[in-house]
Amino acid sequence: MRLAVIGVGLIGGSFALALKAAKAVEHVVGVGRNSANLELARTRGIIDAVAADPASAARHADLVLVAAPVGQYARIFSALMSTKAVITDGGSTKRDVVATARKALGANLARFVPGHPIAGAERSGAAAADAELFRGRRVVLTPLKETSAEAASVVEEAWKQCGARVSRMDPAEHDAVLATVSHLPHLLAFALVHEVARRANSAELFSFAAGGFRDFTRIASSHPEMWRDICVANRDRVLDEVRRFSAKLDQVKALLERPAELEKLFAEAREARDKWIQSS
Amino acid sequence: MRLAVIGVGLIGGSFALALKAAKAVEHVVGVGRNSANLELARTRGIIDAVAADPASAARHADLVLVAAPVGQYARIFSALMSTKAVITDGGSTKRDVVATARKALGANLARFVPGHPIAGAERSGAAAADAELFRGRRVVLTPLKETSAEAASVVEEAWKQCGARVSRMDPAEHDAVLATVSHLPHLLAFALVHEVARRANSAELFSFAAGGFRDFTRIASSHPEMWRDICVANRDRVLDEVRRFSAKLDQVKALLERPAELEKLFAEAREARDKWIQSS
Structure with missing residues (x-):
């Protein structure tokens, strides 16, 4: 199997490494905005080649993983309108991804299997990629009524090769569940750290914060742009x-x-x- | 030095183990409500003898650590009214402890050095005691104007022998700082877990909770009775x-x-x- 990864960060890079380790993939081509990151991905053996854009990356691929920020999906999906590959993604919200795919993928919607590997970490980039990241972790797939059973099974099999536990869910249910167990805790952690940091005596406060505070706020070291996008995409559920x-x-x-x-x-x-x- | 520990749990047991490891203490006598726990403490070499009550435990001691739930302090302090030993404690709140000591310790108030080792853990009991628990951790002492300089220095030295970083603070300042960096996060973690557990689909929600949720809620596995006492003792600050x-x-x-x-x-x-x- 030949894999194309659009966005070779923690998720995309770990997916490639895991499938290579499982000998489920022979060749990986990567696309990304950051050339230093792509070079690192090549040095680490995560990808075998770099493509200039999503369309050329997908040309000879059997499976394309879109693991870029969700804000870039419209452009990426448009470039994948005529690929023959199965398409999946790693976005943390699913209703917005599905809406974007419906608009931009055209007839290729049948090849698209929306997915979300629940394996966040505050680290990011190809440097953080890890073949074991998904072992024992949950991956939620939210196939549409248009999604072909064959495409869904290709994607499910790939995640299983990564050691993940795969579930299927409705996109709306996914977004509601994740709002409770992931998006809300992230917001609370960001809010608490921000509140403490804004106090006049913040240096003293931080200096007496211990292990409980450290663990409670670990997720406040997550990526601000990614979490902005998640909160915007899932705003109604997060508000609730x-x-x-x-x-x-x-x-x-x-x-x-x-x-x-x-x-x-x-x-x-x-x-x-x-x-x-x-x-x- | 001979040590008496009133309440041989995580804090009291670890204090005894650390001072023994540092060869700063030769003999430890323990008092507690739970005889199985005391027996375990003896088996583990945390204590050398069991005393029937705080007064007899303190009789031949140079230093007494009160590491029982704060709700028991009035009774314990009354029993220590005429000890010749230096007295300290490990309570998580300090204004209430100071008020109790003022009422119950009488002339022995000069021997009392209120303290708080900031080394919580969700484990408890002598089984969890660990000679290394305080290494690199902060211990706050809140000596009163009545506290003798000699008593304060005995207690400070003991904590340093445990590897702790010792600070001095006003009891009110201590309670304000801890409300922000410890009591509030605990309340938020308890509240979030309780909220999720009460939902009709809590089993599904928990099954999709990942590492972020686990770390965020670690402190919600803390001791309910102890946290009730902390919240009650520090209610005004916690409310704020x-x-x-x-x-x-x-x-x-x-x-x-x-x-x-x-x-x-x-x-x-x-x-x-x-x-x-x-x-x-």
Whole structure:
């Protein structure tokens, strides 16, 4: 199988490395805006060749992974309108990607299998690519009614070769689930760090922050442009989550006057989390 | 030096182990409500003897560490009213501890050096004790105007022997700083997990939660009773932090309509966090 990767960053680069390691792919061509990153990808053996643009990268490929920022998808999909390859993507939101694909892919929509590998990390670029990134991780595919069963199965098989656990979901359901378990926590972490950083005594505050704060805010070291795009694309769901969480905070605030109920909430949260950790 | 530890859990047990490892302490006597835990502490070499109550534990000690839940301090301090040992504690809040000590310690207030080792972990009990727990960690001492300089220096030296970085602070300042960098994040983590656990589709939600969610919510596996006591003792400061954070969330909510400003907030947060991580 020949693979084209549009955007050779953490996700695109790791997908190429994992498929090469699994001997599922023989040749990888990469496209990207950053030539130093592409050169690094070639040096690391992530890609075998560089193409000038998505159309030429896809020309001899069996599978194309679009792993660029979602803001570039319209242009990239237009360039893939007549490829014979199966197309998938790694975008963190799916309703917007599907809408863009419907407009830009034309008759090639049947070859498109929207996907989201849930394997974020605050590192980025080809330097961070890792053949093991997806092992045991979840990948959600959101095939459309137009998507051919064959294309969906090619993409599912590729992710399985990377060691991922593949699920299928409706794009709207995907965006709702991710808003709760990923987008909201990211917003909360960014907000907390920003709040602390803005205080007059921020240096003192940070100097007494410990491991709990470090882990809680790890995701606030994520890529600002990517998270802007996610929040914009999934704005309605994210807004809904922020509203629910604000209401929850109001409830917790009231419980500060009712210690027994506060302890019960803490205990229920701990129990739910421990159960989740044990089962995952 | 002979040490008495009232409450042989993570903090008390680790303090004893660290001082033994540093050969700063020859003999440790432990007191606690849970006899199985005390027996484990003896088996692990954390303590050398068990005393029936705080008064008898302190009788032949040079230093007493109170590392029990803060709710038990009034009773414990009353029992230490006539000890000749230097007294310190490991409570996570300091204004309430100081108020309790003023009422219960009588003339022995001069021997008391309130302290807080900032080395929380979601594990607890003698089983979790670790001689290296405090290495490189911060310990805040909040001596009172009545505290003797000699007592403060005994306690400071002991924590240094554990490898900790010792600071001195006013109790009110301590409680304000910790409300921001510790108590608020704990509340947010408990609230988020509780919110997710209460949803009708919580099983699906948890099954798609990844590493970001795991780290963000790690502190929601903390001890419910201990965190209830912290929130109650520091209620005014915690309330203030929850209010500020709610206002921040409202601001972030508004920025969902202004992508460039949202990205700027994300970028500023990332930069502040990365700077902190690099310097710590």
